[in-house]
Amino acid sequence: MKRLLGSTSLALVAAFAMTASAQAVDLTFVSWGGAYTASQQKAYHDPYMAANPDVKIINDDSSAEGLAKLRAQVEAGNVTWDLVDMVAADAITACEEGLVEEFDPDELLAMAPDNTPASKDFIPGSLNPGDTNCYIPLIVYSTTFGFRTDMVGGTAPTTIADVFDLKKYPGKRALEKKPIGNIEWALIADGVPGEKVYEVMDTPEGIDRAFARLDTIKDSVIWWTKGAQPPQLLADGEVVMASAYNGRLFSAIAEKNQPIGMLWDWQVFDLDGWVIPKGTKNLAEVKKYLKFGTDTQRLADQAKFISYGPARASSAPLVGNHAELGIDMKPHMPTDPNNAKTTLNFDYVWWADHRAELDERFNAWLAK
Amino acid sequence: MAQAEITGDTMRTADGVPLKLALERALFRSRLRAVMLVLPLFAFLLVTFVLPIFDMLFRSVEDQIVADILPRTVVAIEAWDETSGDLPGEPVFEAIVKDMAEGRKNKTLGRVARRLNYEVSGAASLFRKSGRKAPKITQGPYREKLLKIDKRWKNLDLWNLIKREKGDFTASFFLAAADMQYQPDGSIGMRPENRQIYVHLFGRTLWLSGLITVLCLLLAYPVSYLLATLPLRSGNLLMILVLLPFWTSLLVRTTSWIALLQTQGVINSFLVGIGLIDDGDRLQLIHNQFGTIVAMTHILLPFMILPLYSVMKTIPPSYMRAARSLGATPFTAFVKVYMPNTVAGVGAGGILVFILAIGYYITPALVGGRTGTLISNFIASFISGSTQNWGLAAALGVMLLAIVLALYFLYDKIVGIDNMKLG
Numbered sequence: 005m006k007r008l009l010g011s012t013s014l015a016l017v018a019a020f021a022m023t024a025s026a027q028a029v030d031l032t033f034v035s036w037g038g039a040y041t042a043s044q045q046k047a048y049h050d051p052y053m054a055a056n057p058d059v060k061i062i063n064d065d066s067s068a069e070g071l072a073k074l075r076a077q078v079e080a081g082n083v084t085w086d087l088v089d090m091v092a093a094d095a096i097t098a099c100e101e102g103l104v105e106e107f108d109p110d111e112l113l114a115m116a117p118d119n120t121p122a123s124k125d126f127i128p129g130s131l132n133p134g135d136t137n138c139y140i141p142l143i144v145y146s147t148t149f150g151f152r153t154d155m156v157g158g159t160a161p162t163t164i165a166d167v168f169d170l171k172k173y174p175g176k177r178a179l180e181k182k183p184i185g186n187i188e189w190a191l192i193a194d195g196v197p198g199e200k201v202y203e204v205m206d207t208p209e210g211i212d213r214a215f216a217r218l219d220t221i222k223d224s225v226i227w228w229t230k231g232a233q234p235p236q237l238l239a240d241g242e243v244v245m246a247s248a249y250n251g252r253l254f255s256a257i258a259e260k261n262q263p264i265g266m267l268w269d270w271q272v273f274d275l276d277g278w279v280i281p282k283g284t285k286n287l288a289e290v291k292k293y294l295k296f297g298t299d300t301q302r303l304a305d306q307a308k309f310i311s312y313g314p315a316r317a318s319s320a321p322l323v324g325n326h327a328e329l330g331i332d333m334k335p336h337m338p339t340d341p342n343n344a345k346t347t348l349n350f351d352y353v354w355w356a357d358h359r360a361e362l363d364e365r366f367n368a369w370l371a372k
Numbered sequence: 373m374a375q376a377e378i379t380g381d382t383m384r385t386a387d388g389v390p391l392k393l394a395l396e397r398a399l400f401r402s403r404l405r406a407v408m409l410v411l412p413l414f415a416f417l418l419v420t421f422v423l424p425i426f427d428m429l430f431r432s433v434e435d436q437i438v439a440d441i442l443p444r445t446v447v448a449i450e451a452w453d454e455t456s457g458d459l460p461g462e463p464v465f466e467a468i469v470k471d472m473a474e475g476r477k478n479k480t481l482g483r484v485a486r487r488l489n490y491e492v493s494g495a496a497s498l499f500r501k502s503g504r505k506a507p508k509i510t511q512g513p514y515r516e517k518l519l520k521i522d523k524r525w526k527n528l529d530l531w532n533l534i535k536r537e538k539g540d541f542t543a544s545f546f547l548a549a550a551d552m553q554y555q556p557d558g559s560i561g562m563r564p565e566n567r568q569i570y571v572h573l574f575g576r577t578l579w580l581s582g583l584i585t586v587l588c589l590l591l592a593y594p595v596s597y598l599l600a601t602l603p604l605r606s607g608n609l610l611m612i613l614v615l616l617p618f619w620t621s622l623l624v625r626t627t628s629w630i631a632l633l634q635t636q637g638v639i640n641s642f643l644v645g646i647g648l649i650d651d652g653d654r655l656q657l658i659h660n661q662f663g664t665i666v667a668m669t670h671i672l673l674p675f676m677i678l679p680l681y682s683v684m685k686t687i688p689p690s691y692m693r694a695a696r697s698l699g700a701t702p703f704t705a706f707v708k709v710y711m712p713n714t715v716a717g718v719g720a721g722g723i724l725v726f727i728l729a730i731g732y733y734i735t736p737a738l739v740g741g742r743t744g745t746l747i748s749n750f751i752a753s754f755i756s757g758s759t760q761n762w763g764l765a766a767a768l769g770v771m772l773l774a775i776v777l778a779l780y781f782l783y784d785k786i787v788g789i790d791n792m793k794l795g
Binding site: 071102357358 | 483493497566568636637659742760761
């Protein structure tokens, strides 16, 4: 009897040890869904899972509510996410409120092929937006304009002022239903030099001036709230021009052959990337993944599937052709010199200070 | 069966217990059994529905962030006279420097910065910037050093705000939800006109919900009448036509309205095709109030048809025949006899549609444009958008709930809730 017990427990211990060593890990990664998650799946997740058969990566398309849900998870002490895709402004908030892990980028992230440490290879400042140390930037995306090539008469719009010019380009425009970006563009269209925009916005008169300019096109604007709307509005011919994320416009132009042209003037640059939720149960696995997922080749690979610029300097020369269409992706990148003649860097700090107040004013302005 | 015998004037059961008592006991036992049966459901509802809602609504007045994260400051600021027009003294500045240093270490400073920034724009960056440097200030003069870091510490509004919000509860979310705010002198007044929004939106939400309810009633009444009076076979076929859209995804129905109503859409193209309007001036039927009304009326229509139908089905046709045989015209018979019998269905459908409409947000968000969005769109964006302000969302939610309850009681007073028949 004793021997039987002994051997059973031995077998049990052995069984446990076996499962522990070969335990499959499920990692839940949160992203934006659609073409964007697909580009990450193909560039990062699929090759990683092929190399690590015991890891299974599950996609959760919750990034639009990422910050709110992450806060709820951390508050409740039950974190079920392992990596969350966020824009830089949300990542700053998450980092400052202690919702995500801080890290040393050179320790966590892969080096460039020529051994440049990560902190020197990523776009300057992109690892530390708002002086935080929690952000792993992946791509640079831009909010810019697309227009219907067949609805603008003979001449294509070339400047942001054309968006605000109803005489030259009659018809509806689509703009995002929030003050961010629109205030800046209104001022530039009104003659403020791009590099002085945030200075002007610091004064109450500057904000009044922006709203006065927006007033001139208010009745000709369709306001969008979801990234998929503007390409659709353009495709349907509902609007002549629309602000949109450049990747969405690329997919309408290159993948769906819509008669849409790009207006890159004063495109607004922003970053998108990962944060590690504080309290993730698979921190070690996530770190292992990040060493692989953030290397130079991987970031360049993502640009094969979607036209967003990699956030690493060493990835830029590796950006090649679209994986399915075979077209050269470089001219479609927001960071391409031809497209980036005039760009606006989104000022997170300014907007963190004024978002609450300006949202109210913007919404009150809209409602009237 | 217990045998009852008569002793004196009380009836007793065979074992001598008064019959009345025995009966009560039996009834109590059966009631207890009934309660035990629903207890799991009740507990489930309490834990998953009632408690979370109250917890969320409670956030509209609960606000311990300032007291928790700036504990020294809220004590020191007690001595400051906010009516004097002077900055707080050295002890307050010393306290806030220490609180900021600790808040930065504990990663809590961001929360208080966000909270204060709701009311004083710029507080976010002020705390962020000063918090970084606060650990380095180890000795006085604290006031001078902090003002050197950023002169915005001279802003009396900020100090007023900290002193006002030092308690565990706050009224500022409710004030914001009513387009009001504290004035510099501590009194309560309206917000600047270019920032007033929610009262207007509550008005719009109520008006549109009422209008949609009336439109639903006008459309549903004849349909339900037809459904209830047709022979069973064709009636059932029509019923399927009512239910089919009801079972279709909300998003699908909303986007089909976009395809129909947009300026290059089916309706406009048809009107242009038959020459009724010029290609140049197509009608704007969507991304405005009209779009919200049309799409929501369509989506909520089944909620009006079904209660109406279930009530109309129970009205015997003989009522109308009797009225006619007594000399009423068809119209009089319909108005005087048939319609009063449908009040229960009208009430039920009306309340159902109105309450659903008042809280709708997906459809107005997609088709409402600038003039057709409702208050729920704002509640949703304060909960999960990037401008997170759960306190304000909760305050708006409480007000919406209060309005619905008030209308419910008004309905009860005028029509009587007992007259309602849901199915």
